[in-house]
Amino acid sequence: MTASGGGGGGTNDGAATNGGDRWDQLLTSYNVKQLLDSVDAFLFDCDGVIWRGDVLIDGVSETLDFLRSLGKKLVFVTNNSTKSRKQYSQKFHSLGIIVSEDEIFSSSFAAAMYLKVNNFSEEKKVYVIGGEGILDELKLAGYTGLGGPDDGKKTVELKPNCLFDHDKNVGAVVVGLDPNINYYKLQYGTLCIRENPGCLFIATNRDSVGHMTNLQEWPGAGCMVAAICGSTEKEPIVVGKPSTFMMNFLLQKFNISTSRMCMVGDRLDTDILFGQNAGCTTLLVLSGVTNASALEDPSRKIRPDYYTNKVSDLKRLFLNDSQQV
Amino acid sequence: MTASGGGGGGTNDGAATNGGDRWDQLLTSYNVKQLLDSVDAFLFDCDGVIWRGDVLIDGVSETLDFLRSLGKKLVFVTNNSTKSRKQYSQKFHSLGIIVSEDEIFSSSFAAAMYLKVNNFSEEKKVYVIGGEGILDELKLAGYTGLGGPDDGKKTVELKPNCLFDHDKNVGAVVVGLDPNINYYKLQYGTLCIRENPGCLFIATNRDSVGHMTNLQEWPGAGCMVAAICGSTEKEPIVVGKPSTFMMNFLLQKFNISTSRMCMVGDRLDTDILFGQNAGCTTLLVLSGVTNASALEDPSRKIRPDYYTNKVSDLKRLFLNDSQQV
Incomplete structure (x- = not known):
């Protein structure tokens, strides 16, 4: 008998919470x-x-x-969209587990594939609120990504007669987990979605929190995605689970x-x-x-x-x- | 006759979009x-x-x-919760308009008053994602505010075995417009709401965007409030319009x-x-x-x-x- 309980007998003793049901x-x-x-x-x-x-x-x-x-x-x-499939494979290796890129399906990859299967033009650009992994997967799929970690240190000043400019050629905003979230990125993504005609709003996922460190949970992509929902009053296309x-x-x-x-x-x-x-x-x-x-x-x-x-x-x-x- | 259209006659020519209805x-x-x-x-x-x-x-x-x-x-x-009533009065004066503090009802004031009328203990603290105005109004109401602009420059490092610590005595998180929003504040507010028993989640307002500068709109408090909804899976008490x-x-x-x-x-x-x-x-x-x-x-x-x-x-x-x- 194991510490996890349940029986080794012929009946379904393991159906813990609901008798004969086949779940839980x-x-x-x-x-x-x-x-x-x-x-x-x-x-x-x-x-x-x-x-x-x-x-x-x-x-x-x-x-x-x-x-x-x-x-x-x-x-x-x-x-978790912060890494590309290649970076995930490297993380597995560093932890002593051999996993090939082909065995990894990350939401960063899913975001790039969503654009691909929907014939998103390579002439258009993609603004990224999220990590390097999304930018890497976009590049592998032939797309030009903007934003990401590079915009993490940018600041805004709410001064009279200053105009915050954004690239009118951005045709999609991809939002994932972003520990470098700031008002610059929020305004950039919001302007693209609100002002660039037909601009897509893609969420890698909407996890509320996740184990970004081993000891505790942190706000997940669901936090950043909700922020953009809040400012644009739009709902995203979710490509992750x-x-x-x-x-x-x-x-x-x-x-x-x-x-x-x-x-x-x-x-x-x-x-x-x-x-x-x-x-x-x-x-x-x-x-x-x-x-x-x-x-x-x-x-x-x-x-x-x-x-x-x-x-x-x-x-x-x-x-x-x-x-x- | 004015440039705005409509008639000066005895009939309700001004009911522009819906004939005899008394709206629009x-x-x-x-x-x-x-x-x-x-x-x-x-x-x-x-x-x-x-x-x-x-x-x-x-x-x-x-x-x-x-x-x-x-x-x-x-x-x-x-x-707009970024200013206190006093700061609003000063802004009016600087624009050549005399308005007394008593004539101003800001959502920063409303947040403090919500705590007051609900007998929120002065022994507890309030974490603020938002501007100085909220902290000022909290102080006037006898409360200790944490966060606000001071936490705007704080950063987090997602390192193994690091524990992000928060004050267990925070009994309310007030979220308003915050141009200095960052992952530190999002994690702080999220931890208080998720882990401090009975912690209130108060939104000054949920405006999606606002004219933070004269030339364009920017993400409003609705953006930051939604972010915390996304990470906590909770809905706030809204005190503003x-x-x-x-x-x-x-x-x-x-x-x-x-x-x-x-x-x-x-x-x-x-x-x-x-x-x-x-x-x-x-x-x-x-x-x-x-x-x-x-x-x-x-x-x-x-x-x-x-x-x-x-x-x-x-x-x-x-x-x-x-x-x-």
């Missing part, structure tokens, strides 16, 4: 085997699942190796039905909803934004198929079960 | 007299009505003198029924809605955020009783009428 099941040494048997690819969120800030969550590396040894495909689907826009690219890459995929994440309103929207099995981990008491909230509408403390439970529970057999 | 009436040399006869106090918004940025709108000074000469009370109800919270103080000061008041403003969703919520006559001026084409939008729900180009039309149309008689 605590992952146990019994049902983990069912889960692993039913899935060919695991889609992992990163912040709060693989790492917190720059610190790897305990047991992740061994668990990813274990899943690969079972022949499972691994994919990393992150709403829970939007399934990224799933199209993932399906192009891997020839696996979404019903044979499991989305593993720490957020109900992005990760789990994304998995459900796409038709995947879903596994909530409690190592990030969502804590155990959130599961007890009666007003909660989004319910994962399974939940557990952390990713490494997948290996631990499976091996416990094997040892028992 | 273009102010004319005919109906201006009815308006002036029916009103004992004029409530003016400031940005986009009295001035744009630091530049007085043409003819305002003479028109205020004219209204005073008719015995009308004048009150200035502004959502269109909330009628400030009206209670105004009624205490002036013994005039709201049906004998006229609210003059440039925003439908704050000024005109405030006037309507309070039972005042409403006059929209097109010298600020709302332009003539916005009046033609069929989805528009908020309709003023009257509209005109600018405040000075009140005097010009009245005198034209008198000259014709």
Whole structure:
């Protein structure tokens, strides 16, 4: 029997909160085997699942190796837009995990791909409220990005007869997590969206907070996106989770039905909803934004198929079960 | 006949957009007299009505003198929280208009008064995302404010094992227009609201944009307030227009029924809605955020009783009428 509770018997003892329902099941040494048997690819969120800030969550590396040894495909689907796929691959390597760029689907990449599949003209420019990752992905897709970290130190002076000028050729504003947010960027993005005809307003994601450092949560892209909603009175096109826009690219890459995929994440309103929207099995981990008491909230509408403390439970529970057999 | 159109005859030629309805009436040399006869106090918004940025709108000074000469009370109800009532009085003086502090109802004052009437303990502190005006009004009301302009130059570093600390004794976060908005302030306000039990989230107002300079609009408090909504997933208590919270103080000061008041403003969703919520006559001026084409939008729900180009039309149309008689 494992510390996570649940039974190893023939009945579904793991369905913790709602009797016979097939959701909100605590992952146990019994049902983990069912889960692993039913899935060919695991889609992992990163912040709060693989790492917190720059610190790897305990047991992740061994668990990813274990899943690969079972022949499972691994994919990393992150709403964090501050890095490009290349930068994410480097971050994985620095933490001792080998992940190729092709296995990473970041919302920075999704923003660039959204423009691409919608035939956004390369003659137009893209203003970025967010990190280097978005600018890098835009460049790889053939687009000219403005803003980003470069505008983080710019200031404005509200003086009479001063006119804040913006590029009339900006056809899209991409907003993601931006720790260098300032009034200059807010005015620039607002002017483009309000005054450039047809200018798109694209949000990488709307996560309210995230584990930008290992010890605590910080305002996420949802903060900056909401700020631009507030000033423009417009709603964005969201390309990150829970939007399934990224799933199209993932399906192009891997020839696996979404019903044979499991989305593993720490957020109900992005990760789990994304998995459900796409038709995947879903596994909530409690190592990030969502804590155990959130599961007890009666007003909660989004319910994962399974939940557990952390990713490494997948290996631990499976091996416990094997040892028992 | 005046350049603003409309008729001087006995029929209601000025009802421009909807025939016989009593709203959306273009102010004319005919109906201006009815308006002036029916009103004992004029409530003016400031940005986009009295001035744009630091530049007085043409003819305002003479028109205020004219209204005073008719015995009308004048009150200035502004959502701009960057200044205290004292600072507003000084701004009026610097523009050649004598207005006392008692005639000014700013949302900075409203925020402090909200705490006062709700018996917010003076032992607790208030974190401010916004200008000096809020801190000044809090101090006058006996409260200790933190943040504001002082935190405008603070930066954060998202380093492993660093803990961003906040004062656990903060019992309210007040958010207003903040041209020095940064990630430090966003994290501070977010932590207080999310982690300090019972911490209030107060918005001075939610104006999307405003004439922070005379030549163009800039993101308003609605931008910063939305940012904190985005990170906290909470909705604020709004004390500025269109909330009628400030009206209670105004009624205490002036013994005039709201049906004998006229609210003059440039925003439908704050000024005109405030006037309507309070039972005042409403006059929209097109010298600020709302332009003539916005009046033609069929989805528009908020309709003023009257509209005109600018405040000075009140005097010009009245005198034209008198000259014709």
